[in-house]
Amino acid sequence: MDILQRMNRLKRPPILVRAAKEGALSYRRDTHLKRYFGEVPPMHSKDLLGRLLHLEDQSNDQRLAETADYSVSRHVDILIAVIGEAQIFRASQS
Numbered sequence: 748m749d750i751l752q753r754m755n756r757l758k759r760p761p762i763l764v765r766a767a768k769e770g771a772l773s774y775r776r777d778t779h780l781k782r783y784f785g786e787v788p789p790m791h792s793k794d795l796l797g798r799l800l801h802l803e804d805q806s807n808d809q810r811l812a813e814t815a816d817y818s819v820s821r822h823v824d825i826l827i828a829v830i831g832e833a834q835i836f837r838a839s840q841s
Contacts, residue, residue: 750796754833759807759826763819767826774831782824792836799829 780795783802803825809817 750793750800751833751836753800754796754829757803763823763826766823767830770823770827771830771834774827774834776831776835779824779828779831783828792832792839796829796832796836799825799832803829 784798803822806817806822806825810819810822
């Protein structure tokens with residue numbers, strides 16, 4: 748499955764998606780990616796999307812399991828990075 752198809756198939760609560768879309772307006776690759784990967788990895792947006800989607804899946808699993816370590820703000824922040832990298836990837840495709 749194509750990475751963008753995988754991303755488009757995500758079904759998340761509307762409030763998480765709205766918050767992430769709003770946050771993506773000010774997405775800063777260097778700031779967001781450092782939170783999850785240390786230094787900004789020198790890789791293509793497609794590869795970053797795969798890694799970010801893995802992190803997002805983990806957050807969503809925690810949300811669904813209602814674990815004590817689930818963080819809404821972290822989940823939204825990861826979704827912001829997913830949306831931001833998807834925009835960069837789509838722009839590189841045209």
